[in-house]
Amino acid sequence: MLSQNEIMQTIQMIDQQHLDVRTITMGISLLSCAHSETKTACDKIYDKITGYAEKLVATGEAIEKEFGIPIVNKRISVTPIALVAAAAETDNYVPFARTLDRAGKTCGVNFIGGFSALVQKGMTDADRHLIASIPQALAETDIVCSSVNVGSTKAGIDMDAVALMGRTIKDLAARTADRSGFGCAKLVVFCNAVEDNPFMAGAFHGVGEPERVINVGVSGPGVVHHALQSVKGEPFDVVAETIKKTAFRITRMGQLVAQEASRRLDTPFGIVDLSLAPTPAVGDSVARILEEMGVETCGTHGTTAALALLNDAVKKGGVMASSSVGGLSGAFIPVSEDEGMIAAASSGAITLDKLEAMTCVCSVGLDMIVVPGSTSAETISAIIADEAAIGMVNSKTTAVRIIPAPGCKVGDMVEFGGLLGSGPVQAVHTASSKAFIDRGGRIPAPMQSLKN
Amino acid sequence: MKAIVTVIGKDRVGIIASVCTLLAQYNVNILNISQSIMQENFVMVMLVDIIGCKIPLVELSEQLAGLGAEGGLSIRIQREDIFDNMHRI
Numbered sequence: 001m002l003s004q005n006e007i008m009q010t011i012q013m014i015d016q017q018h019l020d021v022r023t024i025t026m027g028i029s030l031l032s033c034a035h036s037e038t039k040t041a042c043d044k045i046y047d048k049i050t051g052y053a054e055k056l057v058a059t060g061e062a063i064e065k066e067f068g069i070p071i072v073n074k075r076i077s078v079t080p081i082a083l084v085a086a087a088a089e090t091d092n093y094v095p096f097a098r099t100l101d102r103a104g105k106t107c108g109v110n111f112i113g114g115f116s117a118l119v120q121k122g123m124t125d126a127d128r129h130l131i132a133s134i135p136q137a138l139a140e141t142d143i144v145c146s147s148v149n150v151g152s153t154k155a156g157i158d159m160d161a162v163a164l165m166g167r168t169i170k171d172l173a174a175r176t177a178d179r180s181g182f183g184c185a186k187l188v189v190f191c192n193a194v195e196d197n198p199f200m201a202g203a204f205h206g207v208g209e210p211e212r213v214i215n216v217g218v219s220g221p222g223v224v225h226h227a228l229q230s231v232k233g234e235p236f237d238v239v240a241e242t243i244k245k246t247a248f249r250i251t252r253m254g255q256l257v258a259q260e261a262s263r264r265l266d267t268p269f270g271i272v273d274l275s276l277a278p279t280p281a282v283g284d285s286v287a288r289i290l291e292e293m294g295v296e297t298c299g300t301h302g303t304t305a306a307l308a309l310l311n312d313a314v315k316k317g318g319v320m321a322s323s324s325v326g327g328l329s330g331a332f333i334p335v336s337e338d339e340g341m342i343a344a345a346s347s348g349a350i351t352l353d354k355l356e357a358m359t360c361v362c363s364v365g366l367d368m369i370v371v372p373g374s375t376s377a378e379t380i381s382a383i384i385a386d387e388a389a390i391g392m393v394n395s396k397t398t399a400v401r402i403i404p405a406p407g408c409k410v411g412d413m414v415e416f417g418g419l420l421g422s423g424p425v426q427a428v429h430t431a432s433s434k435a436f437i438d439r440g441g442r443i444p445a446p447m448q449s450l451k452n
Numbered sequence: 453m454k455a456i457v458t459v460i461g462k463d464r465v466g467i468i469a470s471v472c473t474l475l476a477q478y479n480v481n482i483l484n485i486s487q488s489i490m491q492e493n494f495v496m497v498m499l500v501d502i503i504g505c506k507i508p509l510v511e512l513s514e515q516l517a518g519l520g521a522e523g524g525l526s527i528r529i530q531r532e533d534i535f536d537n538m539h540r541i
Binding site for chain 1: 456535
């Protein structure tokens with residue numbers, strides 16, 4: 001029999017510490033939808049998505065009520081559209097994005113990801129068409145998310161794609177200037193992108209994945225923060241153990257929800273992504289966990305070490321709690337989506353350079369960072385290149401989700417709303433990277449790639 | 453199937469009676485009750501069997517929440533699995 005204490009502990013985690021299942025994401029393969037006629041391909045895509053994910057939202061809501069655990073988002077990820085649309089005789093892929101938008105809205109999901117291309121070793125014609133379609137596609141749709149993988153440890157970094165993505169991000173920001181460049185919040189540039197990520201904006205359904213799959217992302221920065229408050233002043237061994245135990249509990253809950261969703265939707269269970277994903281709500285911040293460990297403000301000296309411990313302990317605690325761990329799994333450090341990060345960035349305590357250092361040890365990369373609208377495409381490309389290099393050399397996923405907010409300057413506050421939060425405009429280096437980006441070509445894969 | 457009912461709020465006369473009446477109405481069998489006062493809050497935890505429950509769990513959950521809202525209490529019912537999974541290996 002469970003003790004009253006244990007039951008109340010769980011209730012408090014949900015009620016006061018923002019414990020939730022962040023997302024149930026259904027991955028759907030669209031490879032069977034390829035067709036030379038765009039309209040036929042789009043019709044097949046719409047029918048397949050709405051057929052498979054018809055009951056996704058209702059099932060998620062039922063599980064939410066029966067278990068009494070909030071499931072914040074229900075999402076869909078699909079095969080990278082560049083692969084599906086390659087057969088179509090068109091160079092405009094915007095209709096594919098509109099179809100995803102329509103299908104996602106019919107299913108009632110919050111986001112649909114996979115308007116994507118994998119170009120780490122070079123671009124096909126279809127990849128070029130997709131990237132060229134991104135600005136219009138994301139400006140004209142509401143819930144479609146896009147990602148482009150420009151590098152990997154195995155392939156190196158495609159610097160032509162990196163240069164192209166800098167211009168694409170600028171174009172997208174300009175097209176959504178009335179919403180402070182909001183479109184860029186739906187676009188991620190990856191190195192070592194994972195095929196089973198349930199989190200947006202970077203989710204897509206990889207080609208190695210089955211026909212359809214259920215992936216679940218758990219969260220709970222507030223729970224970890226609360227647990228650490230009970231070990232104030234204790235050595236780091238104790239801190240690591242406390243985080244591990246907490247991550248274990250959170251992940252067990254995610255595993256239960258994932259299995260239940262998989263059973264009810266008659267869809268194979270893929271993975272649990274055990275990520276600490278913050279929200280702008282007070283008490284749901286990763287930055288505050290780092291501060292609880294003893295750094296006065298997130299961003300000061302010691303922050304990277306604190307984050308390294310957190311990221312590692314979360315994985316170690318979670319890995320035994322789930323039959324299959326995957327996705328990004330670790331601690332996210334988005335700026336605009338984290339109340340503590342917003343405070344640290346607003347006060348100038350955390351800079352872009354420190355964030356870049358932190359991405360060496362966090363689960364992903366530079367996330368939801370707002371920079372001045374005057375930032376050049378080449379500077380954005382160079383930021384992407386730096387981040388991709390960190391991922392490539394360290395055999396980890398890194399990403400850049402950056403918003404050059406049109407008309408905004410350093411210190412301004414940009415409001416995105418909802419889970420995307422609000423971000424202060426942060427300074428970038430002013431010296432030019434143009435000649436560096438103009439070179440193009442490919443940065444060869446590092447020695448780490450030669451493992452065979 | 454078993455579920456856990458938790459009732460949290462300010463203590464007053466008749467809380468247990470009203471919750472039990474509602475559960476009995478829908479043929480929910482109470483297996484165990486523990487009750488205490490924590491930090492001036494009334495806290496009751498019940499283990500119930502919902503196998504014979506006349507209405508779906510989601511609906512029962514809404515009814516209990518409604519009963520709680522009337523009396524300024526937080527009443528919820530959750531499947532036992534969630535607590536088991538979190539606290540037992």
